[in-house]
Amino acid sequence: WIVWILSDDDRDKARDVLTAFQQNPGASEFQVAEQLVQQQQAEERAQEKARLKLQVRIQDRWSGVWWKCYPATMILIGISVLVVVLCTDWKNASGGRSLIPPTCNNEQSELRNALFIEPPPNRWQMMFPDREDSLPHSLLTIVKTGQVWRFVTPIFLHFSFLHILFNMMWLRNLGRSIEFVRGTTHFVVLVLILAVTSNIGQYSWTLSMYPKYAPGSFGGMSGVDFGLIGYVWMRGRTQPWQGLGIPGDQIVWAVLWMLLCIGGAFGNIANAAHVVGF
Numbered sequence: 001w002i003v004w005i006l007s008d009d010d011r012d013k014a015r016d017v018l019t020a021f022q023q024n025p026g027a028s029e030f031q032v033a034e035q036l037v038q039q040q041q042a043e044e045r046a047q048e049k050a051r052l053k054l055q056v057r058i059q060d061r062w063s064g065v066w067w068k069c070y071p072a073t074m075i076l077i078g079i080s081v082l083v084v085v086l087c088t089d090w091k092n093a094s095g096g097r098s099l100i101p102p103t104c105n106n107e108q109s110e111l112r113n114a115l116f117i118e119p120p121p122n123r124w125q126m127m128f129p130d131r132e133d134s135l136p137h138s139l140l141t142i143v144k145t146g147q148v149w150r151f152v153t154p155i156f157l158h159f160s161f162l163h164i165l166f167n168m169m170w171l172r173n174l175g176r177s178i179e180f181v182r183g184t185t186h187f188v189v190l191v192l193i194l195a196v197t198s199n200i201g202q203y204s205w206t207l208s209m210y211p212k213y214a215p216g217s218f219g220g221m222s223g224v225d226f227g228l229i230g231y232v233w234m235r236g237r238t239q240p241w242q243g244l245g246i247p248g249d250q251i252v253w254a255v256l257w258m259l260l261c262i263g264g265a266f267g268n269i270a271n272a273a274h275v276v277g278f
Helices: 008-023 028-055 071-087 109-116 121-129 139-144 162-182 182-209 224-239 248-261 269-278
Strands: none
Touching: 071 109, 071 162, 071 182, 139 182, 162 182, 162 224, 182 224, 182 269, 224 248, 224 269, 248 269
């Protein structure tokens, strides 16, 4: 071992301490000193770990590469597009009277049926073969069956090209800003909260208004999108120094669109999800 002394004035004292240690290394004073050093080292490691968490590579953040700047936003868009590709009956997607092709219209798709907040009626009958009465509409039933992912996954279902196009445009514009400024973890938690609350809100409203109607047959990212609109709006009003905000005219258009949907201008829309998310 080599013992380093910080100051020449401490050479004699250090020599005495070394001699005492060599004679009785198990003395209590040395054990206490060892514990103290271990504690100091643990505190230094914790401080260094905390410092590393606060470090941000500006070069990475400003590189513009999506997996370094806003990975969660792009992954959400990718999952939504993939679900449309896999859950659409492309043979029948171009038919019908509507000029807008439908998507996620394959009723036989296992993936599609697994993403609704509640399985379609025929799936309930498979899960509960002994029941001959009405569907067991209940959020608690969904929890008891262990299918808790259903509270989130309806956000990936979209039922026309315009549906997914508009929702992904809003998600891309708002999600990138929020994730870049607030961080990926904060953004993911925000999306999960908005997804769960808007989906439960839509399910509960439909169940209370139309008890005989399948309340789980809805989907889309719009509840999350309206939540992100409200989030960015309030951040800009209350904490503008964070760098988030949205022009007032866009808020007016967003609210107008929501009111037009509520008024039935665009057909059957999950309006409760919009309102609850917002």
